[in-house]
Amino acid sequence: MSPEEKLNTMYRMTNGLAQQMEKARIAEYTELLLSPWRLIGLNLLSGTVRGLGIALGFTFFAATIVYVLQVLGALNLPIIGDYIADIVRIVQHQLELKTF
Incomplete structure (x- = not known):
């Protein structure tokens, strides 16, 4: 293999590695790791949004279940009506005990 071919092979490999790193966004990830306050802020924001999504999803799910009941x-x-009446009594009793 001639030195020119070796140089071309090395260039293609280096170029391919650079393209793969660009696709993986290694530079942006490294930059994010170097600014801890931005990383904390992004994690705080994503956690808040995730918690809000879970709360809204559960609320929608619970409302649907209550509507079906x-x-x-x-x-x-006969059987389901008694069961639902017991659930309603328990919920009303719990609401009377708690003063918000």
Whole structure:
């Protein structure tokens, strides 16, 4: 292999490695690690948004379940109606005990 071919091979390998590093965004990640306050801020923001998303999702899910239980309770089914009435009594009792 001639020195020119070795140089071309080395250039192609280096160029490919540079492109892979650019795709992986190594420089931006390193820059982020070098500024700890920005890293803390981004983590705080992402954690807050994640918590808000979980809270909203659970609220929507719980509201859907309560709505379905109300519809089932309105049907006056013998077994399910008694079960739902017990749940409603328990929830009302818990609400009366807590003073916000």
